[in-house]
Amino acid sequence: DTGVSQDPRHKITKRGQNVTFRCDPISEHNRLYWYRQTLGQGPEFLTYFQNEAQLEKSRLLSDRFSAERPKGSFSTLEIQRTEQGDSAMYLCASSIGGNSYNEQFFGPGTRLTVL
């Protein structure tokens, strides 16, 4: 296993379309996180899973965003009715989890451009 992978790496879509991104975490990691990053800013937390359970979702996340991790392995992030403000890099990260701090390993991201 070489790390966290994300697909696609780039997505261009028209406003109003739906898009779905996939993240494959490091295999033994039970925690999976989604972040969004715009140019010149730090990553912004969106949501995270422990195994298949979605434990927290940012209040900034509108109802147009939904994430799943059905079998506790890969995860998908769907954005419905995309808006130009959704244009950003969407980063996925994973960690082992547990009671102590564990570093998060980030994937290469999916860059979304909404026209």
Next chain:
Amino acid sequence: GQSLEQPSEVTAVEGAIVQINCTYQTSGFYGLSWYQQHDGGAPTFLSYNALDGLEETGRFSSFLSRSDSYGYLLLQELQMKDSASYFCAVSRTDKLIFGTGTRLQVFP
């Protein structure tokens, strides 16, 4: 609310030492992390402070003072490849809250 402030840009020459500061207005966090991100790349973990004091990892050291709401990343023996953006982040529950980021440019 919670915010982490960093200088937007720092410049230095190869071989020098640079300190990147992080001041925060948040409470109840587990610790302070530092991540490096090259242009077009993914953030990668550098260092973590759970307790006050200095943590050293090779050329990089990180410091935390909860009483001063302050931390810093110290990079020694700078190399050209250290040119990147650096983010401090607090761990709150299990998520990371990132700072504004500091772009480091290393010149020959």
